Amino acid sequence: MPDERLPKRLFYGELQQGQRSHGGQKKRFKDTLKASLKAFSINPDTWEKSALDRATWRSPIHNGAKMCEASRTTAAELMRQTRKARAINPPGDVPLVPCPFCVRTFRARIGLVSHLRTHRNSQPQQPPDD
Numbered sequence: 431m432p433d434e435r436l437p438k439r440l441f442y443g444e445l446q447q448g449q450r451s452h453g454g455q456k457k458r459f460k461d462t463l464k465a466s467l468k469a470f471s472i473n474p475d476t477w478e479k480s481a482l483d484r485a486t487w488r489s490p491i492h493n494g495a496k497m498c499e500a501s502r503t504t505a506a507e508l509m510r511q512t513r514k515a516r517a518i519n520p521p522g523d524v525p526l527v528p529c530p531f532c533v534r535t536f537r538a539r540i541g542l543v544s545h546l547r548t549h550r551n552s553q554p555q556q557p558p559d560d
């Protein structure tokens with residue numbers, strides 16, 4: 431495609447002026463394409479040449495998709511196992527926060543704050559004096 435064609439100018443174009451938004455810029459088609467190419471282990475600088483020949487283009491696409499999906503699945507499974515292990519064996523070195531009204535203890539202060547709403551009309555228990 432010649433350089434002066436509108437689709438090519440839009441694809442490679444950037445705005446001359448404007449503001450940058452908080453939380454990251456809006457992704458252009460070009461950005462998501464580049465990220466996908468990187469995930470598929472295809473060089474983003476030379477993909478256009480190899481895409482011209484459909485027979486040689488299909489192989490990197492199929493292999494890249496297979497490899498990308500395998501690594502995504504492995505990473506997701508690893509994160510799941512980490513999350514499940516943390517739920518079964520909570521970290522033991524965290525000091526417990528006791529409730530002043532009853533016997534419950536909490537690992538985080540926010541849990542106690544939320545629980546204290548159930549004791550709105552209660553008086554704190556006095557610790558046993560012996």
Ligand SMILES: [Zn+2]
Binds near residue numbers: 531532533534
């Ligand atoms: Zn309580």
